[in-house]
Amino acid sequence: MxxxxxxxxxxxxxxxxxxxxxxxxxxxxxxxxxxxxxxxxxxxxxxxxxxxxxxxxxxxxxxxxxxxxxxxxxxxxxxxxxxxxxxxxxxxxxxxxxxxxxxxxxxxxxxxxxxxxxxxxxxxRFLPAFVRMRRAIEEGYLRGPVTVIDIRVQMGSLLHNGYDWLCNDTMGGGILALVGSHVIDLIFHLVGQRAIRVHAVVRTFTQTTQFINGIRHVSAPDFCTFQMELSGGALVTATLSNHLPGQLTQEVLVCGAGDHLVVRGGDLHGFREGMNKDGKEEVLYSDVDNLEDSTINSIDxxxxxxxxxxxxxxxxxxxxxxxxxxxxxxxxxxxxxxxxFEDGLYVQAVIDALRQSNKRREWIKVCILTEEPDPNPLLSAAVRATAISI
Structure with missing residues (x-):
């Protein structure tokens, strides 16, 4: 049941x-x-x-x-x-x-x-194109280790007409938290490598809209670009933007030893150097699911x-x-x-490092929290000192 x-x-x-x-x-x-x-x-x-x-x-x-x-x-x-x-x-x-x-x-x-x-x-992780991309990587489609991953996401605004949590960076709004979290998780899922250090530029270009133009302003970022150095040596570049109205365009490119796999939208293409005789990519998976069998009224x-x-x-x-x-x-x-949830913790660690990098304008090491910080360190220090003296 x-x-x-x-x-x-x-x-x-x-x-x-x-x-x-x-x-x-x-x-x-x-x-x-x-x-x-x-x-x-x-x-x-x-x-x-x-x-x-x-x-x-x-x-x-x-x-x-x-x-x-x-x-x-x-x-x-x-x-x-x-x-x-x-x-x-x-x-x-x-x-x-x-x-x-x-x-x-x-x-x-x-x-x-x-x-x-x-x-x-x-x-x-469950999109068929990425399921097949991960399988192709595991089965050796790329004849060498993954070297470069390039991700580009262009989409419209994430904001609603009125002011809500989506407008506020500290409440989890913005393209870094809402789309960047997907990207960070997807990279780990595809290649099994985690970020060890990162560098980022995060911006909020749209601070007011037709409906949000009073005392409150939008603080949630609508653009970010970042680089990540992964544990296995691969390098990642990603650019995410809310400045393209209309349908999302998304490209995820994974390269290795002259070969590459790329997902555009929901389609998977591949190229193997010396194997594709005409020098063109081959179609490894074509997305044909138009969701007509669902009862969705709107997914705009x-x-x-x-x-x-x-x-x-x-x-x-x-x-x-x-x-x-x-x-x-x-x-x-x-x-x-x-x-x-462990994966969610890792993603949050990377997002934290990206925000620090944007603020400090330098490469930042990714540190995953293993224990909760002491809410009152001064009191705890005093207690330890008392215990020692006793």
Missing amino acids: LPGIGLFGTGQVVRVIVPFLRAKGFKIEAVWGRTLAEAAELARSLEIPFYTSRIDDVLLRKDVDLIFIMCSPNLHAQIAVKALGIGKHVVCDKPAGLSQQEALKMVRAAQYYPSLISIVNHSL SIPLPYVKGLKKLIGALREAFQPVEDKKGWIKEPVSSAAT
Whole structure:
């Protein structure tokens, strides 16, 4: 039997995933909104039986066993830790909290309850083109180690008409946190190398809009370019921009020993030096999924590759909860390639380093937090000194 689902959030991503979940047989039992009015409107439009603006009202429902956290990042850690603590499976939107401290709390909770599913929504991992790219790299399509990875993402604004958390960098808004997190995670997923040091330029060019032009201004970045040196010696360059209205254009290029693999949109192409007789790339995978089988009304605010990857992720979740012969419960294998909370902590560490690099205008080493910092170091020092004197 599939678990009942509790949704946290009322944004566009919730309207996107509900049809996918229902198509796979999941039942949406409850939805939480920042305000009761927002929750009520979403529940009415999507025919969800229960709505609330109280977090515990969803978490404590007996008919809810799987939590989708799709609200603002400042609530991710709080909801995820509490949900795991009372035995609920968790799918959390990116990024994993607002800081490494929050992400580490999520990691600790997931480690304490290893029997529960706890994954981060880095949906590009499930996009067929990237699934095939990773397989091609593992099978030796590139006849040599990966040397250069170049990523370019151009898309329209992420802002809504009014002022909300998407406008604020410290609340998790902006292209670095919302798109850069996907890019950072994808690189590790494809080549198995983590960033050891980074350099970045992050800018907020659009500080006011037609609807946001009063006392408050937009602080969320709409452009960033960064370089990363990976643990295996590969170098990464990435440029992400919100200055191209309309459909997203995305290119991920992985090079090695004169060969390369490249995903453009949802299509995978490859080139092997000396093997492609006409000197042109070969088509290794062509995306033909136009999502016509879904009941989505609008996906304008979410790029199509991310929506398609999310659809595949939900399909994997469905398989994870399928009954297995001679075994009760569920299995993790279908979602084994999903991003874990540990992966979310790594991504947050890289984002922290990129922000430091932009501020200090120099290369910064990536340091992953392994323990929570002391909230009151002066008091702790005094306690230690007292203990020593005793």
